[in-house]
Amino acid sequence: MVSIDVRADIKATAKMLAHWERVAIPKATNRAINTTLRNVRTKIQRYISERTGLKIGEIKEGIRGQRSTLATLRAELVGHGRAVNLIRFVTPGKRQPGAFRNEPGVRANAWRKARTYHGAFIIRGKGHGKPIVVVRTSRSRQPLRGLSGPSVRAEMGRPAATALMKRTAIERFGINFHHDLKYYTSRI
Numbered sequence: 286m287v288s289i290d291v292r293a294d295i296k297a298t299a300k301m302l303a304h305w306e307r308v309a310i311p312k313a314t315n316r317a318i319n320t321t322l323r324n325v326r327t328k329i330q331r332y333i334s335e336r337t338g339l340k341i342g343e344i345k346e347g348i349r350g351q352r353s354t355l356a357t358l359r360a361e362l363v364g365h366g367r368a369v370n371l372i373r374f375v376t377p378g379k380r381q382p383g384a385f386r387n388e389p390g391v392r393a394n395a396w397r398k399a400r401t402y403h404g405a406f407i408i409r410g411k412g413h414g415k416p417i418v419v420v421r422t423s424r425s426r427q428p429l430r431g432l433s434g435p436s437v438r439a440e441m442g443r444p445a446a447t448a449l450m451k452r453t454a455i456e457r458f459g460i461n462f463h464h465d466l467k468y469y470t471s472r473i
Contacts, residue, residue, distance in 0.1 A: 309469035311355055316468075317461035318353035322360040324457040325450050326350060329362070329441060332449055337435035338374060338397045347437030362450070364441035368433035371395060371402065371418040380416050382407050391418050395434040405432055 330344045346366065353360040372380055374393040385391050390403040402418070408429070410417045419429040440446055 306470070309466060311358070313462060313465040313469045314358055315353050315355050316465045317458060318358060318360045320461040320465070321454055321458045322350055322352065322362065324461070325453045326362055328453045329446060329450055332446060333435075333437060333440045336396065337440060338394060339369070339435060339437070343369070344437055348441070362441075364436075364438035366437055368436035368439065371405070371432040371434045372407065372416050374434050375407070375418065380407065382409060382416060391432075393418070393434070402432060 326348060330341050330348065333339060333344050334341050347364055349363050349365055351359075351361045351363075371391065371393045374395040375384075375391060376394075379385065379392075384407060385405075388401070390401045391405040391407060392399065392401050394400075402420070405418050405420045407416050408419055409415065418432045420432055422428050422430050441450075
């Protein structure tokens with residue numbers, strides 16, 4: 286999770302400014318925070334997609350953003366949801382039960398690395414009937430455990446992803462604030 290909060294800096298600066306500047310700065314700050322939030326979201330979506338092999342649309346569903354308002358001047362991005370089943374990373378032609386019958390396991394391309402998951406096989410899931418990748422948890426037929434691939438929430442929590450989000454927010458906020466302040470001061 287990344288939060289952008291600039292209230293403390295704005296209050297000290299606003300005391301020294303003229304009335305029209307006091308009106309423009311909170312509006313420009315709010316707009317700059319929201320624009321920066323979009324910039325950070327785009328950057329992290331691309332990073333996660335390149336790292337995991339998930340599609341951008343799947344990643345968008347796994348990221349929630351809380352926009353800034355004039356009252357809060359705070360925005361945040363939060364990853365949510367569960368890890369996807371490994372079946373999404375299996376070659377489309379082999380996504381049916383029995384496809385890996387004569388092989389040691391299921392071959393999948395999660396995290397952009399082709400790997401054979403030994404002992405894994407494909408079945409139709411209960412209820413929905415869609416194929417999923419599972420592995421036995423004991424020597425008996427049951428119980429089975431689903432094998433998961435990447436999770437948007439877990440990928441966003443990694444130190445490299447958090448550093449990327451913070452670095453992007455710091456880089457883009459100054460540029461966005463300057464641009465939005467110029468916009469609001471030209472309108473007054």
